[in-house]
Amino acid sequence: MAEHLTEHIVFNKPKIELHVHLDGAIRVETILDVAERRGITLPACTVKEMTHICVVHQPATLTEFLGKFTEYMHIIAGDREAIKRIAYEFVEDKAKEGVIYVEVRYSPHFLANTDVEPIPWNQKEGDLSPDEVVRLVNQGLADGEKAFNIIARSILCCMRHMPSWSMGVVELCKKYKKDGVVAIDLAGDESLNCEAYPGHRMAYEEAERCGVHRTVHAGEVGPASVVKEAVEVLKAERIGHGYNTLEDQVLYKQLLEQNMHFEVCPISSKLTGACDPDFTKHPVITFRKDKANYSLNTDDPLIFNSTLHLDYSTAQKYMGFTEEEFKRLNINSANSSFLPEKEKKDLVNKLYEAYGMVENTGF
Numbered sequence: 160m161a162e163h164l165t166e167h168i169v170f171n172k173p174k175i176e177l178h179v180h181l182d183g184a185i186r187v188e189t190i191l192d193v194a195e196r197r198g199i200t201l202p203a204c205t206v207k208e209m210t211h212i213c214v215v216h217q218p219a220t221l222t223e224f225l226g227k228f229t230e231y232m233h234i235i236a237g238d239r240e241a242i243k244r245i246a247y248e249f250v251e252d253k254a255k256e257g258v259i260y261v262e263v264r265y266s267p268h269f270l271a272n273t274d275v276e277p278i279p280w281n282q283k284e285g286d287l288s289p290d291e292v293v294r295l296v297n298q299g300l301a302d303g304e305k306a307f308n309i310i311a312r313s314i315l316c317c318m319r320h321m322p323s324w325s326m327g328v329v330e331l332c333k334k335y336k337k338d339g340v341v342a343i344d345l346a347g348d349e350s351l352n353c354e355a356y357p358g359h360r361m362a363y364e365e366a367e368r369c370g371v372h373r374t375v376h377a378g379e380v381g382p383a384s385v386v387k388e389a390v391e392v393l394k395a396e397r398i399g400h401g402y403n404t405l406e407d408q409v410l411y412k413q414l415l416e417q418n419m420h421f422e423v424c425p426i427s428s429k430l431t432g433a434c435d436p437d438f439t440k441h442p443v444i445t446f447r448k449d450k451a452n453y454s455l456n457t458d459d460p461l462i463f464n465s466t467l468h469l470d471y472s473t474a475q476k477y478m479g480f481t482e483e484e485f486k487r488l489n490i491n492s493a494n495s496s497f498l499p500e501k502e503k504k505d506l507v508n509k510l511y512e513a514y515g516m517v518e519n520t521g522f
């Protein structure tokens with residue numbers, strides 16, 4: 160996209176990222192490598208050609224955007240080495256962007272080829288279960304943490320169109336709570352299935368009962384009622400995107416009072432058609448003016464051909480964001496992370512120190 164050419168680093172300080180999909184953040188080189196090793200033919204053989212295939216170039220719809228995953232997920236899914244590798248490389252890429260704490264999300268079922276019904280991406284049945292996928296990602300993230308000196312935690316996604324997977328997802332969240340899995344999410348096509356099915360509701364009830372943190376994609380392209388349901392029924396503690404909350408001012412004011420965290424993804428919101436392509440009209444400008452609690456995130460940097468720097472420079476260039484606001488939103492992000500309290504406090508203090516601020520004299 161054009162902005163890429165003028166991208167520069169506008170906030171070269173430690174950052175927090177809370178909303179990024181592992182399977183939307185894979186290196187194109189890795190897709191090509193793995194395809195070659197596995198003997199899978201791709202419609203492209205250079206990074207440039209493959210990038211062109213994977214990327215959304217013009218504002219599209221969420222449904223069209225989600226279709227991009229079918230271009231490459233069959234390459235990575237079902238392959239132990241590839242799954243560990245994408246997790247490790249993800250941590251390296253985030254460290255290079257100056258991220259010191261990241262929560263990365265994915266659907267374990269989408270990367271498996273057994274114990275999952277239906278088996279995704281037209282794979283043949285194999286022997287890689289969603290449970291083992293989580294262990295492999297955990298291993299890749301842990302190796303990356305050691306190598307690149309950042310903290311990486313994970314969030315497991317339920318998918319809107321697959322309520323039958325959701326109880327399995329929450330069980331994995333419980334099982335791997337001590338192993339870096341910090342929360343459950345509900346992702347997928349909100350424009351097709353906006354009401355949470357019983358399968359999702361039961362999984363979120365179980366999550367709440369067991370102290371598993373909860374975030375939900377809501378109000379990205381769906382109406383404010385999806386956000387309301389996420390908060391009131393699914394007991395979401397954070398909202399993925401949440402732009403359309405602004406359509407219901409009563410709800411919005413209530414969420415401002417509750418200090419609800421919105422995981423905002425500027426570049427994503429343009430290319431999925433969630434928001435007006437004119438960034439000067441973006442909902443995060445209202446969030447900022449109202450001193451709402453939100454983060455800035457990439458969402459799916461592979462498919463948007465973007466970096467976290469691009470989201471920040473876009474916020475600065477078109478939305479009037481300042482260095483002070485970048486600091487404020489990162490401190491809010493750290494405070495809204497799903498880390499245990501003590502670790503969260505340490506993270507917040509790290510930011511205060513890096514930003515040359517004394518705690519509590521801030522905003």
Ligand SMILES: O=c1[nH]cnc2c1ncn2[C@H]1C[C@H](O)[C@@H](CO)O1
Nearest residue numbers: 180182264265266316346347376459
């Ligand atoms: O922006 C998004 N909205 C809804 N679902 C999404 C978005 N980005 C990625 N996903 C889906 C596709 C991925 O395969 C899945 C798990 O990461 O989550």
